[in-house]
Amino acid sequence: MDDTRVAASYVRLLFEHMAALGRANELGEPPAATESFVALKRWRALLERARELDPGTKATFTLRLARGIAPRHFGLVGFAALACGTLADALQRLERHHRAIYDVNLAQVRPCAQGLCIEWGVERGRPGALVDETAIAALMQLTREFTGRPVRAVAVDFVNPRPADVRPYQEFFGGPVRFGQPTTRVVLASQDLALPLRGADAALLALLDAQAERLLQDVAAISGPLAVWRQALVGLIRSGRTQVGDLANSLQMSPRSLQRRLTEQGLSFQVLLGQTRQQLADAYLRDANVELAEVALLLGYSEQSAFTRAFRQWTGLAPLQWRKQHST
Incomplete structure (x- = not known):
């Protein structure tokens, strides 16, 4: 131990x-x-x-x-x-x-x-x-x-x-x-x-909302169904739901229908998820008050190592390296 x-x-x-x-x-x-x-x-x-x-x-x-x-x-x-x-x-x-x-x-x-x-x-x-x-x-x-x-x-x-x-x-x-x-x-x-929770922490929600808002502003420049899907996915990632069925349910369609629609746009769910996570990661990593382990959790990863591997695939850099290069 x-x-x-x-x-x-x-x-x-x-x-x-x-x-x-x-x-x-x-x-x-x-x-x-x-x-x-x-x-x-x-x-x-x-x-x-x-x-x-x-x-x-x-x-x-x-x-x-x-x-x-x-x-x-x-x-x-x-x-x-x-x-x-x-x-x-x-x-x-x-x-x-x-x-x-x-x-x-x-x-x-x-x-x-x-x-x-x-x-x-x-x-x-x-x-x-x-x-x-x-x-x-x-x-x-x-x-x-x-x-x-x-x-x-x-x-x-x-x-x-x-x-x-x-x-x-x-x-x-x-x-x-x-x-x-x-x-x-x-x-x-x-x-x-089934008991409802007494309410979310205001400081955490302010952090999540501020970071998500940055991504949603970028999403606003995207037209068509992709913008709707990505907006929905931001909220799902925030709540830890990162499966194709979660997104399909939020859009009130079947997973098969969603997969077909994604294919029509030249995407897969995993690609959409990865792109959305990467944009959120960029926003979180620019905030020095958010620790790397916390970034991983905010993006729905159960372990920091999984986030680090994914981030390397996206950028070629470890999250800490990226943060140092983009710190102001």
């Missing part, structure tokens, strides 16, 4: 928690503004140190810490998830991009008899109770932040040994909590998945 990591924005939650207790200076240096990730080993050590410094009950430290979670602690992924329509959509987006936040064991989101199951195995190792409990409690708290409702878990499982008292966990999660299980998982009820 030496190469695993968590988002620096997520680690800042811990420093904010300790600052509220007046003990942040005793924890050490927070992640630098230039850091996007923190090694898991360091994160675990910070949690252990903070638990010792926290004057509250040690058994419930992770639960108290998680109560301070906000979308900003999940970085751009958290803000983008908040821009979704329902809790189910937000959770699917978090699952697609979870490696940008918590690069330990892979998350699987799947329907189950009780609703939706979010599950983590142990393929890459066991990070320990402090890491696991903070992550799962934070995710549960985030569902409440997203919806503004007291969402309760149908069930929660942990791979770690059972603590002496499970009642604080049951009270926090709102349902039965088991320990010593084969996997870590959270089950949410079907009716909660």
Whole structure:
């Protein structure tokens, strides 16, 4: 697990928690503004140190810490998830991009008899109770932040040994909590998945709208159906939907009809998608405040490496090289 990591924005939650207790200076240096990730080993050590410094009950430290979670602690992924329509959509987006936040064991989101199951195995190792409990409690708290409702878990499982008292966990999660299980998982009820989100973050939407507007201005110079398709695609990329069926649905036509129309214009869906992504990438990369990992997420890539490969194909340059050449 030496190469695993968590988002620096997520680690800042811990420093904010300790600052509220007046003990942040005793924890050490927070992640630098230039850091996007923190090694898991360091994160675990910070949690252990903070638990010792926290004057509250040690058994419930992770639960108290998680109560301070906000979308900003999940970085751009958290803000983008908040821009979704329902809790189910937000959770699917978090699952697609979870490696940008918590690069330990892979998350699987799947329907189950009780609703939706979010599950983590142990393929890459066991990070320990402090890491696991903070992550799962934070995710549960985030569902409440997203919806503004007291969402309760149908069930929660942990791979770690059972603590002496499970009642604080049951009270926090709102349902039965088991320990010593084969996997870590959270089950949410079907009716909660349809809950609307309380509203998107204004700062993120301003960023997305400004960048998208630049592309739409370019699109306005294009006549015919291509302009309509590209305008629709800008919004879909923004929401993480980058399949031909997504565009067809938004245009109220079948995927086959859309493919035929694209062929008539001498295009394929992948070419149209690539061209649109490249134009958006140019706009995002000109903004020095947007990190490369965030650009990848804004363009619907699950990993920065996939974006880097695509950008090299478009321009012959790595995104960082392109940014340096076009910085003002």
